Amino acid sequence: MIEEIKKLVEEAMELIEKAQSLDELAAVDLEYSGKKGKLTALLKTLGLLAPDERKIVGQACNNAKNTVSESIDKKRSYFNDQAIARELDVPSFDPTLPSIPPGTTTGSYHPVSVVQASVERVFEQMGFKILDYYEAESDWFNFEGLNIPKDHPARDMQDTFWMKSGNLLRTHTSPGQLRSMKEFEPPFRAIFPGRVFRYERTDASHEHTFHQVEGIMIDKNLSVSNLIAIMKILLEAIFEREVTIRLRPGYFPFVEPGFELDIQCMTCGGGGCPVCKHSGWVELLPCGLIHPNVIRAGGLDPTQWNGWAFGLGLTRLAMMKYKINHITHFMSGDLRFLSQFKAGGAK
Numbered sequence: 020m021i022e023e024i025k026k027l028v029e030e031a032m033e034l035i036e037k038a039q040s041l042d043e044l045a046a047v048d049l050e051y052s053g054k055k056g057k058l059t060a061l062l063k064t065l066g067l068l069a070p071d072e073r074k075i076v077g078q079a080c081n082n083a084k085n086t087v088s089e090s091i092d093k094k095r096s097y098f099n100d101q102a103i104a105r106e107l108d109v110p111s112f113d114p115t116l117p118s119i120p121p122g123t124t125t126g127s128y129h130p131v132s133v134v135q136a137s138v139e140r141v142f143e144q145m146g147f148k149i150l151d152y153y154e155a156e157s158d159w160f161n162f163e164g165l166n167i168p169k170d171h172p173a174r175d176m177q178d179t180f181w182m183k184s185g186n187l188l189r190t191h192t193s194p195g196q197l198r199s200m201k202e203f204e205p206p207f208r209a210i211f212p213g214r215v216f217r218y219e220r221t222d223a224s225h226e227h228t229f230h231q232v233e234g235i236m237i238d239k240n241l242s243v244s245n246l247i248a249i250m251k252i253l254l255e256a257i258f259e260r261e262v263t264i265r266l267r268p269g270y271f272p273f274v275e276p277g278f279e280l281d282i283q284c285m286t287c288g289g290g291g292c293p294v295c296k297h298s299g300w301v302e303l304l305p306c307g308l309i310h311p312n313v314i315r316a317g318g319l320d321p322t323q324w325n326g327w328a329f330g331l332g333l334t335r336l337a338m339m340k341y342k343i344n345h346i347t348h349f350m351s352g353d354l355r356f357l358s359q360f361k362a363g364g365a366k
């Protein structure tokens with residue numbers, strides 16, 4: 020029996036010696052000292068021996084296990100030391116190298132953020148609150164309360180991402196009209212910029228995720244000319260030049276009357292290109308006087324209060340301002356695109 024133990028130890032030592040990796044060591048450990056290992060198996064047969072022999076063999080067996088474990092541990096730390104040494108063996112930091120020029124590693128604003136900031140500045144100066152509302156909305160705030168009941172065809176134009184709860188990712192920033200009317204005492208004026216979502220096929224000017232800014236003014240006896248005056252101030256401040264606009268009647272269930280305010284395409288100057296779908300005009304600013312049903316849904320009395328609202332496509336505005344010909348650039352994460360808009364904003 021003692022001979023057998025010696026043989027097993029020798030065998031194990033040879034394998035440990037030859038082992039080239041931690042995995043191979045673990046295998047040796049298992050084969051000799053593990054639960055089903057060869058030395059463990061011997062220990063289990065001790066009961067068959069005479070009592071005095073049992074003591075000697077038992078001790079020899081335990082010693083053998085210890086010897087094997089110690090060798091395995093030693094080799095294991097040898098492997099670990101080697102791994103650490105390999106890691107440390109990379110060229111070290113050289114403090115004499117010149118530093119990275121300032122500015123090369125700083126981030127830049129996303130073009131939509133640049134445009135959003137400039138819109139916010141214009142409205143701030145005119146006393147508008149800047150509000151942040153939810154990207155996930157209820158059906159009521161996104162549709163129903165905005166005069167778009169369940170069976171209304173306008174819903175087809177704005178399919179979106181629905182949650183199992185029946186809530187949805189907002190298709191526009193217009194739910195803010197209802198939320199702000201519920202939140203503030205009239206008269207008030209506010210804008211709410213943010214991300215919106217549509218179940219949309221991607222082309223040069225359509226994406227499933229984009230940005231809008233909604234504006235609202237609630238007071239007594241507001242008129243379409245108030246609305247147009249503010250829209251002109253906005254566009255001229257944003258583009259820092261005169262822009263050619265046109266106003267067409269437009270239908271949106273939450274405004275009456277409703278308009279489409281178009282601007283002449285700045286990518287092609289009106290000649291026609293993919294951005295303006297070869298029409299020379301880009302729909303930029305749908306707007307109108309808020310429908311009495313919506314004023315009521317917002318908790319106000321439409322015989323006392325009225326207001327106007329607009330919804331501006333911030334993404335589209337950025338495309339116009341910077342002559343970006345494809346909307347997918349915005350979410351591409353391509354630094355060659357993004358780094359053109361440095362802090363402070365590209366002009």
Ligand code: DAH
Pocket residue numbers: 190191192193233234271274277305306307308328329330331
């Ligand atoms: N919510 C509309 C959309 O995303 C845009 C809109 C139209 C907003 C007219 C308005 C408005 O405030 O008056 O298509």
